[in-house]
Amino acid sequence: MSTQIEETLVLVKPDGVARNLSGEILRRIEAKGYSLVDVKLVEPERSLLVQHYAEHEGKPFFEPLVEFMESGAILALRIAGERVIEGFRALAGTTDPTTAAPGTIRGDLGRDWGGKVQQNLVHGSDSPESAARELALWFD
Ligand code: RTP
Numbered sequence: 658m659s660t661q662i663e664e665t666l667v668l669v670k671p672d673g674v675a676r677n678l679s680g681e682i683l684r685r686i687e688a689k690g691y692s693l694v695d696v697k698l699v700e701p702e703r704s705l706l707v708q709h710y711a712e713h714e715g716k717p718f719f720e721p722l723v724e725f726m727e728s729g730a731i732l733a734l735r736i737a738g739e740r741v742i743e744g745f746r747a748l749a750g751t752t753d754p755t756t757a758a759p760g761t762i763r764g765d766l767g768r769d770w771g772g773k774v775q776q777n778l779v780h781g782s783d784s785p786e787s788a789a790r791e792l793a794l795w796f797d
């Protein structure tokens with residue numbers, strides 16, 4: 658099988674940064690064997706968040722989601738590795754932290770805060786197209 662080194666965008670969302678989980682999340686990424694290419698702590702403009710989550714515009718959770726993402730600092734990571742796009746999504750676990758599998762970031766560390774949006778600690782690009790688009794938004 659040929660190797661398939663990819664890059665993806667990971668965001669430690671405001672709940673992860675506020676709960677001091679950035680190091681724990683980065684530890685899991687590095688322990689898996691992915692490497693860190695670029696990193697920055699940001700408080701993005703609303704326009705960047707709206708572009709980032711453009712696929713969800715019009716959904717009931719869109720506005721609460723953007724407000725949540727504006728509520729504090731975000732750690733943006735550009736990471737690289739073999740099939741890292743799919744692999745990081747597996748490491749993160751499914752969207753709802755209550756039912757995300759134990760062993761995943763969301764399953765082990767996520768909480769259901771009973772709000773209008775899932776505060777699920779991390780974002781990971783969901784396809785090669787999303788990764789290219791999102792890395793350009795956050796890092797270029
Ligand atoms: P992400 O894009 O952040 O990596 O998460 P995801 O692919 O697992 O989930 P997605 O469907 O893309 O939703 C984006 C983010 O919106 C919030 N959400 N809340 N209340 C709800 O039902 C709901 N649905 C989605 C979550 O923060 C989710 O990660």
Ligand code: MG
Pocket residue numbers: 783
């Ligand atoms: Mg998504």
